[in-house]
Amino acid sequence: MMEDMAARIHPTAIIEDGVTIGPGTAVWDTVHIRSGAKVGRDCIIGEKTYLGPDAIVGDRCKLNAFVYVCTGVTIEEGVMVAANVTFTNDRFPRATTPELDALRPSDLEEETLPTLVRAGATIGAGATLGSVFVVRRFAMVGMGSVATRSVRDFALVAGNPARSLG
């Protein structure tokens, strides 16, 4: 039916200007999608999930509740992201002030780093993902993992730090 094709956005969700959301996608309560983010068709964006500026989510993805997707993250089609997953885009995040920066060790870089999650992959509940990070096609990051290195096609990784289980 035609009416099923439109995106369904919960009235408490906050969708900023310049966001693209495909048909058939459902956006749940108090989700916040920042300016420039793109969400494909037939996705579920679970409640309270955050999509940062310019984040990209492909078609038929399922993001569960409390997922934090920051700028620099690209999620391809058919990816499952379970509850409470946190993406990052900065190896050495910090609050900066002139006074503190004068005291701080100077060898810390600061830039927005990319993460790519390939088609069909799964990110388990409660996982935290490092930056400059690729999860290959159909790979799985186990629940609660802290994954800081790229994951091969079809691989399963788990643990803190995450290691390959096959």
Add this chain to the structure above:
Amino acid sequence: MMEDMAARIHPTAIIEDGVTIGPGTAVWDTVHIRSGAKVGRDCIIGEKTYLGPDAIVGDRCKLNAFVYVCTGVTIEEGVMVAANVTFTNDRFPRATTPELDALRPSDLEEETLPTLVRAGATIGAGATLGSVFVVRRFAMVGMGSVATRSVRDFALVAGNPARSLG
């Protein structure tokens, strides 16, 4: 006083049809309780916490903020669940599409698996709990643990994966 006996529901909480909430229970801001869920009496359901369809929470439980309780979870009476705890009900969660499923390894099962948390147990902050999972009476799952095996009565487990500490 009689007026203390009614459940107190914050106006921003979303309570779907067919939910049962016992007297004396407090439900905080932007909590979402899905259809068919049951919450006992004198509980605290902390802010932004999610109770999935048909989830069960017994009397006098305290769930803190950002707790994700999915379908298949039964929490008995007097259980403490600290902030940011994530339950799961699927060993191999994934987003399914016909095209991707044709490419995907076929040995992955998909079903909703149960978790039981027995009376008096504590689940520490930030813990992630596997499915087909039982936490026994008065057991404690340490903060940040990733617990994938059942926990004995009175036991303390911690780590990723969680191991017994006594």
Add this chain to the structure above:
Amino acid sequence: MMEDMAARIHPTAIIEDGVTIGPGTAVWDTVHIRSGAKVGRDCIIGEKTYLGPDAIVGDRCKLNAFVYVCTGVTIEEGVMVAANVTFTNDRFPRATTPELDALRPSDLEEETLPTLVRAGATIGAGATLGSVFVVRRFAMVGMGSVATRSVRDFALVAGNPARSLG
């Protein structure tokens, strides 16, 4: 400009009575700040973050989304707290009822324990922090860490449990 000096509070944020928020601070959507909490100037309090009763956040701090800051936590100036970080203030949290307490092991203490995060420190995404806990100046707690012991000035700790990496 003068109008930039006032704190900016999103209309969906809940700020209880007796809260102090400094000028230039931004409070995002559905943040909840409990009675007696103090937030300094030029901070960012990211969306859905919770500040418990009497929690203290210094000037120029950046707290990301889904951060849980409980009573007993003091965060000094210029601290970065990434998404999904959970503080705790109780070594043995539990839901208490007379019937259950009679059955429960009696050697568990219950009190609100303090945490201090010193100026310029960073707490990585998804980290969980124990109580009676000090993070020293410019120290960093790695993402996904479960940190239960104090961290030295300038140190980096990571893992579950968190260990020093230098």
